[in-house]
Amino acid sequence: MSVVTGLRPKSPAERLLATNSWLVFAFFYAPIVVLVVFSFNANENVGIWTEPSLRWYREVFRDEAVMGALRNSLIVAAISTTVATILGTMAALALERFRFRGQRVYDGLLYLPIIIPEVTMAVMLLLFFAQGFQWLDGAIGWSPTFGIGTISLSHIAFNISFVTVVVRARLGQLDPRLEEAAADLYATRWQAFRGITLPLILPGVAGGALLALTLSLDDVVITNFVAGPGSTTLPVYVFGLVRRGVTPLINAVSVIMLAASMVLVAVSFGFQRGSRGRVPESMAEDG
Amino acid sequence: MGPGGVDGRGAVSEPGGAAAARSELEDAARRAEARRGFLIALPAWFYLTLFFVIPLGIVAVYSFATRSSTGRTVLSDWNFDSYRRLWDSLVVEIALRTLLLALATTLICLMFAYPLAYYMATRRPALRNVLLILVMIPFWSNFLVRTYAWKVLLGSDGPVSQLSQALGGEPIRLLFTNTAVIIGLVYGFLPFMVLPLYTALERMDWSLVEAARDLYADGWTAFRKVTWPLSIPGVVAGSILVFIPTLGAYVTPAILGGAKTTLAGDYIVSQFLAARNQPFGSALSMGMMLIMLAATIVYFRWFRPSGRDL
Structure with a gap:
């Protein structure tokens, strides 16, 4: 099937469309390319090219502040992804497969952390922890501090919603008759879930987990508010440096972070392709 | 769709007593389903209440509080000053x-x-x-x-x-x-x-x-x-x-x-x-x-x- 566009192949309108598209793609990728190129520049001065070198990458791995922040990032991402994936998947199942009291309120509540501006959520959590710690100190004499704990708790709070949305989309595509057939064959609800539903939604769960992982590894605004002294994550540490200026070290760290997100995208595309076989293959068929 | 499926199969006309017993059973099954759904929803519900709804409430409450001269927030003397600003x-x-x-x-x-x-x-x-x-x-x-x-x-x-x-x-x-x-x-x-x-x-x-x-x-x-x-x-x-x-x-x-x-x-x-x-x-x-x-x-x-x- 060929697509009817109402445009002749070599018409001026068609040319204009093509030009715009390649300009937008240049706009998307030029900054990234410049950043990558300059990260291999040996010169201290970012703007002046001297010779290619891995000098700044070596410095990154020697920099204790960067490595400490990276470690914190990975700990927070692991904790928040695990907890949010479990809670988010359960929430998605409850919403798609059950009817219970307060369901509409629950549905709305789950969307709020996505809609609400990040700055507002950051403020909310800052005041909550500050007030809560003060109260805990007064009540039981325990005064926790801001740090990896508060960061992880905050990341879980926004990640649950994103996992729920992704898993729900997958559950929505699933034929409910499969589960009904299992029930007709005297499978218990749990057996049907373990044997039928869970394996089928697993790509959705993995997609949700990857999204949660990406969001946790990227978050600056909320983490900036709930991090304690000496317990920042990598993006927050880099954000602090970036505000002060442009250095070759930041270039190298940035490229490493960029490469990490590319790997995550590749993995998530792999999941989608392998499981659904939908986007690429089925589209190619009708071509 | 759990409860929906049960409903569909139950809609067959039967003699009075059996139908009543059946509908009672269905009601019980539906209540059990609803309870199960609620329990599965509960952890995320609890988490978001603690780490989202309550923080939102705190911001709402703070917006009516007063700032002391040292920059602390005084949780009394409620007013609309911040909104006026x-x-x-x-x-x-x-x-x-x-x-x-x-x-x-x-x-x-x-x-x-x-x-x-x-x-x-x-x-x-x-x-x-x-x-x-x-x-x-x-x-x-x-x-x-x-x-x-x-x-x-x-x-x-x-x-x-x-x-x-x-x-x-x-x-x-x-x-x-x-x-x-x-x-x-x-x-x-x-x-x-x-x-x-x-x-x-x-x-x-x-x-x-x-x-x-x-x-x-x-x-x-x-x-x-x-x-x-x-x-x-x-x-x-x-x-x-x-x-x-x-x-x-x-x-x-x-x-x-x-x-x-x-x-x-x-x-x-x-x-x-x-x-x-x-x-x-x-x-x-x-x-x-x-x-x-x-x-x-x-x-x-x-x-x-x-x-x-x-």
């Missing part, structure tokens, strides 16, 4: 600048994203997927790093300025201006505009355009009468997805903006970190949230979203 000329100026910048960002995104999405949707399926992945990559990569890339590009000794000097022009100083902030925001949020537009155009029934052409509509008329109206849901979804996060943007103005380009997000943050005026910062947050909730509700009431996630 929202009408100060400085706050109104920042709010208007933020709205204007968000609007400009949304329009610029739409201007470039629409033709791009149209181009993508009218390609061969194989090319379409390559282009889609090319849009997805910046969408997934680290926002902070992408914004930082523009700081490198736009700096006084950065490539843009050097290029202009090499061509015999003046050094261009864009960093720390509104223009730099808009460039950064467009760069950051453009994929959010492209993806829903692409979805709308890709799903469109292109034979309608063909029909219009058969009825002697020229290309422009066919676009105006067929394609554009059918792509409106994508336009609306994309605009909301760009406009709302831009209103609350903090990272982009913090990196690319200057002292004269304070936006709502910066201003709220400064109330907590620098000015130490938590009640006023809370009132600002409440105001921002209300504006966004209003925008979202308008969107969901007026336009039926396609229900597709990103």
Whole structure:
């Protein structure tokens, strides 16, 4: 099937469309390319090219502040992804497969952390922890501090919603008759879930987990508010440096972070392709 | 669909006693189902109540509190002072600048994203997927790093300025201006505009355009009468997805903006970190949230979203 566009192949309108598209793609990728190129520049001065070198990458791995922040990032991402994936998947199942009291309120509540501006959520959590710690100190004499704990708790709070949305989309595509057939064959609800539903939604769960992982590894605004002294994550540490200026070290760290997100995208595309076989293959068929 | 299936099978006429017993059994089964659903929903419910609803309540409460002379928040002596300050000329100026910048960002995104999405949707399926992945990559990569890339590009000794000097022009100083902030925001949020537009155009029934052409509509008329109206849901979804996060943007103005380009997000943050005026910062947050909730509700009431996630 060929697509009817109402445009002749070599018409001026068609040319204009093509030009715009390649300009937008240049706009998307030029900054990234410049950043990558300059990260291999040996010169201290970012703007002046001297010779290619891995000098700044070596410095990154020697920099204790960067490595400490990276470690914190990975700990927070692991904790928040695990907890949010479990809670988010359960929430998605409850919403798609059950009817219970307060369901509409629950549905709305789950969307709020996505809609609400990040700055507002950051403020909310800052005041909550500050007030809560003060109260805990007064009540039981325990005064926790801001740090990896508060960061992880905050990341879980926004990640649950994103996992729920992704898993729900997958559950929505699933034929409910499969589960009904299992029930007709005297499978218990749990057996049907373990044997039928869970394996089928697993790509959705993995997609949700990857999204949660990406969001946790990227978050600056909320983490900036709930991090304690000496317990920042990598993006927050880099954000602090970036505000002060442009250095070759930041270039190298940035490229490493960029490469990490590319790997995550590749993995998530792999999941989608392998499981659904939908986007690429089925589209190619009708071509 | 658990309970629905049970209902369907139970709708057979039977003698009175058996039917009553059966409906009682069904009621019990339905109640058990509902209880099970509630229990599965419970952990996330509990978590979000503790770490979202209560924090939201605290901000609401703080917005009515008073700031002491030392910057502490006094939780007594409740008043509307912080809300009254929202009408100060400085706050109104920042709010208007933020709205204007968000609007400009949304329009610029739409201007470039629409033709791009149209181009993508009218390609061969194989090319379409390559282009889609090319849009997805910046969408997934680290926002902070992408914004930082523009700081490198736009700096006084950065490539843009050097290029202009090499061509015999003046050094261009864009960093720390509104223009730099808009460039950064467009760069950051453009994929959010492209993806829903692409979805709308890709799903469109292109034979309608063909029909219009058969009825002697020229290309422009066919676009105006067929394609554009059918792509409106994508336009609306994309605009909301760009406009709302831009209103609350903090990272982009913090990196690319200057002292004269304070936006709502910066201003709220400064109330907590620098000015130490938590009640006023809370009132600002409440105001921002209300504006966004209003925008979202308008969107969901007026336009039926396609229900597709990103």
